[in-house]
Amino acid sequence: MxxxxxxxxxxxxxxxxxxxxxxxxxxxxxxxxxxxxxxxxxxxxxxxxxxxxxxxxxxxxxxxxxxxxxxxxxxxxxxxxxxxxxxxxxxxxxxxxxxxxxxxxxxxxxxxxxxPVSVNVDGMEFTADRSEKQDFDQALGLFRSGKFPEAAQAFAGILRQWPKSGYTPSVRFWLGNSQYATRDYKNAIANFRSVLTNAPMHMRAPEAALSIANCQVELKETKAARKTLEDLLQAYPNSEAAGIAKPKLATLK
Missing domain, CATH: 1.20.5 (Single alpha-helices involved in coiled-coils or other helix-helix interfaces)
Structure with a gap:
């Protein structure tokens, strides 16, 4: 057990x-x-x-x-x-x-x-304002177109505006011719004489002397005309103007 x-x-x-x-x-x-x-x-x-x-x-x-x-x-x-x-x-x-x-x-x-521009006018070379040249060319154009009173005014205006311009002898010459054409003989003579007095060697001087004689003839100043022609022949004997002056002088008595 x-x-x-x-x-x-x-x-x-x-x-x-x-x-x-x-x-x-x-x-x-x-x-x-x-x-x-x-x-x-x-x-x-x-x-x-x-x-x-x-x-x-x-x-x-x-x-x-x-x-x-x-x-x-x-x-x-x-x-x-x-x-x-x-x-x-x-x-x-x-x-x-x-x-x-x-x-x-x-x-x-x-x-x-x-x-200014260089110009050659009547054998003279100088500089001028463009407007001055333009005015002269326009005035000369008036003269050549037979507008003598207008040309006279234009040339006179140039003298007033540019009194010492190189254009002056030429302006005086053409102003005198414009006045001659309008029978303003006395003022024409004054401008032609200015050319002879102030620029005697200028190309236009002999023509200016002949133009004075022509104005004097128109004024019946025969004696003065003869004297002017004689002076022309003495001062510029070989000029074209002198060739015109000789026979003209022979007709004046």
Whole structure:
């Protein structure tokens, strides 16, 4: 009986040990499973965090790219605006240069109107104002067209406006001829004498002396006319006027 009790006790103890072992094993498995779940959960959380961080980084990168694209578009717009402004400045500069050239050209043309010109009249070379030359040419044109009163006024106007002109001897000569043509003999003689007195070597001087004699003949001043012709032959013996004076002198008594 004692043996039977020992066997029963051993069996009971063994069973208890097996149960205890099973319980311990179950507890260990539960703990292992619990430990595995925690690791997996932490890994999932880390992956989610990484995914969120990556998504945030991608979103930030996308916003940065959008900002960069906006900046690029703004730069392109500014560049186009600057290009347009530069082209406008080039056009404005070209127009300004053309305007300056036109202005300079016009100024030069106006300036040339006041610049003296070199002229050669009746063998005399001198400089004169352009307007002075123009007035003389117009007055001479009036005389040659037979408008003697108008020519006389024009030549007299030149003497008043340019009293020291190089044209003066020629103006006096043609003024005297204009007056002779209008039978203003006394004033004609005064202008012809001015040529002889102030420009005795002038090309028109011999003709002026002959014209004085003609005026004196018209005034019935025969004696004075003879004296004038004699002086002409003495002062300008080889002139064309002297060739006319010789036969004329022979007719005066």
């Amino acid at each position: 004692m043996k039977q009790a020992l066997l029963t006790l051993r069996h009971t103890t063994l069973s208890q040990l097996v149960v205890a072992g099973l319980l311990a094993s179950s507890a260990i498995s539960a703990q292992a499973a619990l430990f595995g779940d925690d690791e997996a959960r932490r890994a999932i959380i880390e992956l989610r965090q990484r995914a969120d961080s990556l998504q945030q980084s991608q979103e930030q990168t996308r916003r940065s790219l959008l900002d960069l694209q906006s900046q690029i578009e703004a730069l392109k717009a500014d560049q186009a605006k600057l290009r347009g402004q530069n082209e406008q400045l080039i056009r404005d500069s070209s127009e300004l240069q053309r305007g300056q050239k036109d202005l300079a050209k016009g100024f030069d043309e106006r300036l040339r109107q006041f610049e």
